[in-house]
Amino acid sequence: MLTVREAVKTILRDVADPKKFNRLALVVLGIALAVRLLVFAAFWNSWEWRTGGTPDQWNELAINLVDYHTLGYSSAPSDPSVLRGPIFPVLLAPLYILFSDRYWIWSIALLLFDTGTCFLLILLARKILGERAALLAGIFYALNLPIIYYTAKINQMTTMMPMVIVWWYLFCLWEKDYFRGWIPWALGLTSGLMILNKTVYLPVPIICSAVLVWIKRSEISGIRQLTPVLIYFVISIGVVAPWTYRNFVVTKGSLVPVQAYAWQPFVQNVLFYDFEQEKGLDAPDGEVIKYVLHRQDEILIAHGVAQNPTPGTRALWDVQCEKAFADASMKWIKENPTKILKAKVANIWQFWVRAENWRKTRLFIAMQTVYLGAAVFGGVLMLRFGKIERLKFGLLLVLILWLEHCPVWAYGRLSLDLVPILGLLLGLGVDSWATMRGGEKWAKVPGGPTSR
Numbered sequence: 467m468l469t470v471r472e473a474v475k476t477i478l479r480d481v482a483d484p485k486k487f488n489r490l491a492l493v494v495l496g497i498a499l500a501v502r503l504l505v506f507a508a509f510w511n512s513w514e515w516r517t518g519g520t521p522d523q524w525n526e527l528a529i530n531l532v533d534y535h536t537l538g539y540s541s542a543p544s545d546p547s548v549l550r551g552p553i554f555p556v557l558l559a560p561l562y563i564l565f566s567d568r569y570w571i572w573s574i575a576l577l578l579f580d581t582g583t584c585f586l587l588i589l590l591a592r593k594i595l596g597e598r599a600a601l602l603a604g605i606f607y608a609l610n611l612p613i614i615y616y617t618a619k620i621n622q623m624t625t626m627m628p629m630v631i632v633w634w635y636l637f638c639l640w641e642k643d644y645f646r647g648w649i650p651w652a653l654g655l656t657s658g659l660m661i662l663n664k665t666v667y668l669p670v671p672i673i674c675s676a677v678l679v680w681i682k683r684s685e686i687s688g689i690r691q692l693t694p695v696l697i698y699f700v701i702s703i704g705v706v707a708p709w710t711y712r713n714f715v716v717t718k719g720s721l722v723p724v725q726a727y728a729w730q731p732f733v734q735n736v737l738f739y740d741f742e743q744e745k746g747l748d749a750p751d752g753e754v755i756k757y758v759l760h761r762q763d764e765i766l767i768a769h770g771v772a773q774n775p776t777p778g779t780r781a782l783w784d785v786q787c788e789k790a791f792a793d794a795s796m797k798w799i800k801e802n803p804t805k806i807l808k809a810k811v812a813n814i815w816q817f818w819v820r821a822e823n824w825r826k827t828r829l830f831i832a833m834q835t836v837y838l839g840a841a842v843f844g845g846v847l848m849l850r851f852g853k854i855e856r857l858k859f860g861l862l863l864v865l866i867l868w869l870e871h872c873p874v875w876a877y878g879r880l881s882l883d884l885v886p887i888l889g890l891l892l893g894l895g896v897d898s899w900a901t902m903r904g905g906e907k908w909a910k911v912p913g914g915p916t917s918r
């Protein structure tokens with residue numbers, strides 16, 4: 467009978483075997499699909515789309531994109547909005563064409579798409595980190611319950627994660643071969659799509675390119691050798707520019723790169739803080755949302771902005787709302803900087819675990835403790851065995867998004883874009899430990915490499 471230690475040795479040895487990789491990858495994907503369908507069935511009575519709605523009204527945007535050929539909401543479906551980017555509605559549009567408003571099919575389709583994301587993670591991680599790290603990262607992703615839950619809710623992050631995986635893979639390739647011609651073109655396309663999906667990714671090309679240039683400084687002897695970075699920037703901007711021009715036209719002259727949604731989340735973050743100070747942490751579901759919406763309406767009225775747009779003015783109204791929220795934010799900062807600072811400091815931890823109320827936050831904490839703990843464990847192992855630099859661009863992405871959200875608005879689901887990177891942390895950490903300290907039986911595989 468195998469002891470636990472022997473079982474662990476066997477598993478770690480087998481998942482590093484290239485000959486067994488395909489079969490084990492299929493097992494991981496089977497687990498991913500089974501868990502997703504189980505969660506879908508277990509929460510059947512609680513899905514919002516059963517009553518015709520989805521978070522942030524993504525269904526309306528997709529439906530109106532098909533029916534009226536514009537990104538707008540049902541209150542004025544042929545009236546374009548600049549509140550959201552186009553990528554997720556574009557993914558949903560074929561589901562509406564094929565299945566109408568049967569959202570349960572949309573949800574299953576997105577869960578299948580997310581299973582494909584798990585496969586993509588395993589496939590690309592294998593090319594960079596090897597079989598063992600790839601399969602362990604795949605298991606981490608396959609069993610991540612928050613990912614599954616928010617995917618089934620029909621949420622924007624579903625389109626973000628495959629882009630994050632491809633972006634990380636391409637940046638790893640670019641670091642290995644800086645002058646390889648096709649990489650900055652592909653990376654520019656990927657980064658442009660990431661920005662069109664979420665504006666928060668705007669600084670990523672600038673910061674990560676600067677880090678890459680610093681790493682490659684000994685190879686870059688002149689300004690002409692910065693051409694790959696220039697190509698990367700031009701392609702990224704070229705992907706985003708048509709949408710920015712569209713926003714400029716529909717707002718009659720306002721520069722909105724992707725979406726007019728920066729100061730509103732800042733305001734919402736402060737209003738959540740106010741609610742907790744006034745009402746406490748254990749509010750019933752829906753109570754805090756009502757409070758925030760009411761206070762937002764008060765801000766709009768105080769700045770002479772209508773609570774709802776009149777027909778034909780939706781894009782202009784989006785911009786007016788953003789200006790009103792910006793003015794309110796500046797006023798709050800001047801009047802009570804201590805309160806604003808407290809709200810923003812709390813975002814440091816809320817980025818990973820915060821939910822609507824304390825009951826839901828406790829549930830999120832319970833789940834995230836497992837996943838974040840596993841990722842931290844992997845990171846510690848990587849540090850211990852000197853492998854942390856192999857994930858530097860993934861970790862840089864984690865740092866950028868974390869630092870960006872903290873001054874604005876932080877919610878646990880906003881950190882879920884980073885789950886693939888956290889999975890890689892665990893996978894590479896355990897692989898480093900097994901290879902460097904596990905002994906020959908752990909590290910060597912018949913016909914396979916002895917180290918990574």
